[in-house]
Amino acid sequence: MPRAGLTQARVVDVAIALVDERGLAALTLAAVAQRCGVAAPSLYKHVSNIADLRTLVGVRVLQEMTGELATAISGRSGADAVASLMWAYRDYVTEHPARYAAMPVDPLHQPQFAKAGWRMLEVIQAALRPWGLDEPNLIHAIRAARVIVHGFASLEAAGGFGLPHGLDETFERVIRMFLATLPEL
Amino acid sequence: MPRAGLTQARVVDVAIALVDERGLAALTLAAVAQRCGVAAPSLYKHVSNIADLRTLVGVRVLQEMTGELATAISGRSGADAVASLMWAYRDYVTEHPARYAAMPVDPLHQPQFAKAGWRMLEVIQAALRPWGLDEPNLIHAIRAARVIVHGFASLEAAGGFGLPHGLDETFERVIRMFLATLPEL
DNA sequence: AGGGTTAGCTATTGCGATTAGCATAAAAGC
DNA sequence: GCTTTTATGCTAATCGCAATAGCTAACCCT
Numbered sequence: 001m002p003r004a005g006l007t008q009a010r011v012v013d014v015a016i017a018l019v020d021e022r023g024l025a026a027l028t029l030a031a032v033a034q035r036c037g038v039a040a041p042s043l044y045k046h047v048s049n050i051a052d053l054r055t056l057v058g059v060r061v062l063q064e065m066t067g068e069l070a071t072a073i074s075g076r077s078g079a080d081a082v083a084s085l086m087w088a089y090r091d092y093v094t095e096h097p098a099r100y101a102a103m104p105v106d107p108l109h110q111p112q113f114a115k116a117g118w119r120m121l122e123v124i125q126a127a128l129r130p131w132g133l134d135e136p137n138l139i140h141a142i143r144a145a146r147v148i149v150h151g152f153a154s155l156e157a158a159g160g161f162g163l164p165h166g167l168d169e170t171f172e173r174v175i176r177m178f179l180a181t182l183p184e185l
Numbered sequence: 186m187p188r189a190g191l192t193q194a195r196v197v198d199v200a201i202a203l204v205d206e207r208g209l210a211a212l213t214l215a216a217v218a219q220r221c222g223v224a225a226p227s228l229y230k231h232v233s234n235i236a237d238l239r240t241l242v243g244v245r246v247l248q249e250m251t252g253e254l255a256t257a258i259s260g261r262s263g264a265d266a267v268a269s270l271m272w273a274y275r276d277y278v279t280e281h282p283a284r285y286a287a288m289p290v291d292p293l294h295q296p297q298f299a300k301a302g303w304r305m306l307e308v309i310q311a312a313l314r315p316w317g318l319d320e321p322n323l324i325h326a327i328r329a330a331r332v333i334v335h336g337f338a339s340l341e342a343a344g345g346f347g348l349p350h351g352l353d354e355t356f357e358r359v360i361r362m363f364l365a366t367l368p369e370l
Numbered sequence: 371a372g373g374g375t376t377a378g379c380t381a382t383t384g385c386g387a388t389t390a391g392c393a394t395a396a397a398a399g400c
Numbered sequence: 401g402c403t404t405t406t407a408t409g410c411t412a413a414t415c416g417c418a419a420t421a422g423c424t425a426a427c428c429c430t
Contacts, residue, residue: 003377003426030417041419042378050418105343136351143346143355144362150345151336158290160335161328166321170328177329177366181358188395188408215386226388227409235387377426382419389414398405 004038008046011036012056016099019057024101027054054102055112061103062116065092069123079179081127082145086175089149090156097157105150131182141182148174189223193231196221197241201284204242209286212239239287240297246288247301250277254308264364266312267330271360274334275341282342290335316367326367333359 014035019027029050033040047053072088073081093100104110107117121142128141152171155161199220204212214235218225232238257273258266278285289295292302306327313326337356340346 006377028417029419038377039379040417041380041421044419045377105340105345106347108347109344139351140355140358143352144359146340146345147333147336147359149336150340151332151334154339155290155331155335159294160290160331162291162293166324167328170325173325173366174329174332177362180365181362191408213386214388223408224410225386226390226411229388230408371430373429375426375428377424379424380422382421384419385417387415390412391410392412393408393410395408396406398403400401400403 004036004042006036006038006042006046008056011043011046011053012060015053015057016060016102019098019102020096021098023098027057027102029053055110057102058104058107059113059116061096061099062107062113062120065089065103066116066120066123068092069120073123073127078130079182081130082179082182083175085124085127086145086149086178087171090153090171093153093157100153100157128182133182144178144181148178189221189227191221191223191227191231193241196228196231196238197245200238200242201245204283204287205281208283212242212287214238240295242287243289243292244298244301246281246284247292247298247305250274250288251301251305251308253277254305258308258312263315266315267364267367268360270309270312271330271334271363272356275338275356278338278342285338285342313367318368329363329366333363 011032015027015032018031018035022031029043030040032053033043036043043053047056068088068091069085072084076084104113104117107113108121124142124145125138128138128145131141133141152174156167161167196217200212200217203216203220207216214228215225217238218228221228228238232241253273253276254270257269261269289298289302292298293306309327309330310323313323313330316326318326337359341352346352
């Protein structure tokens with residue numbers, strides 16, 4: 001009986017593919033095992049349980065998205081960088097709507113997510129740096145940015161907008177709305 | 186063996202209490218049955234299955250929230266009404282954080298939710314009426330309002346904001362941000 | 371080649387959802 | 401009031417998924 005050559009990373013790959021295709025609710029150990037060509041209990045050699053697998057998927061998504069955001073702001077600054085960041089956030093979600101549901105909403109409070117969560121926060125902070133906001137104003141600005149970007153993304157990913165008609169325009173407007181609240185540069 | 190006197194409405198009451206206390210993930214037929222003092226299969230006399238129960242809970246929450254929103258704008262108009270509406274939305278969520286997760290994000294597309302969903306939409310439209318926006322602008326405005334209010338509420342309900350310090354101030358700012366994008370009255 | 375480690379397997383348990391079929395309480399008809 | 405009907409709750413049983421225990425064989429290293 002030959003080995004399947006699984007690793008934790010491969011299991012997570014398969015899990016993400018499954019989520020992409022059938023939604024987050026379809027992420028079960030049984031389904032992942034089947035796709036890996038392995039019996040379900042075998043997966044326990046690579047992940048400790050289903051909660052662990054979900055966490056690993058979440059971390060992956062968070063990291064992947066952070067990478068996209070970092071790329072989006074590189075070489076840009078000011079309003080240009082912020083707009084690019086917000087578009088990259090939305091783009092990630094429209095490209096992988098099901099994955100977004102796997103991303104933790106409060107990464108900073110869960111040890112497994114903390115590192116990846118802080119990295120994303122740093123990227124956002126970097127984009128806002130040119131404004132030189134003091135501590136409380138920076139916090140409000142980051143919160144507002146998250147509200148907009150997460151609100152839009154989660155509604156869109158869940159099909160909450162009804163007709164997709166003119167969604168790009170709506171997104172453009174909320175970005176302008178946000179930028180308008182930042183002191184002029 | 187005396188009857189428990191269950192009705193669909195009572196089952197939903199119990200389900201909501203369960204969600205409030207232990208979170209949406211704890212909503213199982215087994216747990217509801219136990220709280221009703223009844224064997225699990227007995228619940229099938231009142232709901233068709235677990236998905237049905239979840240839907241019924243979602244409809245309840247949607248209706249309840251719509252009621253709060255309607256109350257919040259009654260007797261007000263213009264920016265006052267909109268701000269009151271948005272605060273009422275957030276207040277509902279902070280008072281019943283777990284319930285919010287039971288509310289459908291795209292009510293208009295699911296027959297069971299459509300009626301309650303349209304009612305909520307009407308309330309929001311009513312608040313925006315004084316601006317006399319034309320069709321496309323009204324759509325953008327409603328979307329933006331939902332993005333803000335849902336983004337904030339879902340982040341807060343999920344503990345996504347870290348320190349709750351200054352959250353009221355943040356919310357006030359995003360409301361002002363939204364109102365500023367509406368043409369002056 | 372041999373010994374330890376590791377990846378996979380089968381068997382089993384437990385829990386929740388769901389269905390089938392039974393019994394009786396409650397309501398409706400006479 | 402008594403019968404008939406309906407509806408509510410029950411037990412028993414099945415299915416799917418998570419999880420654990422214990423076995424075996426593949427891989428790695430010397």
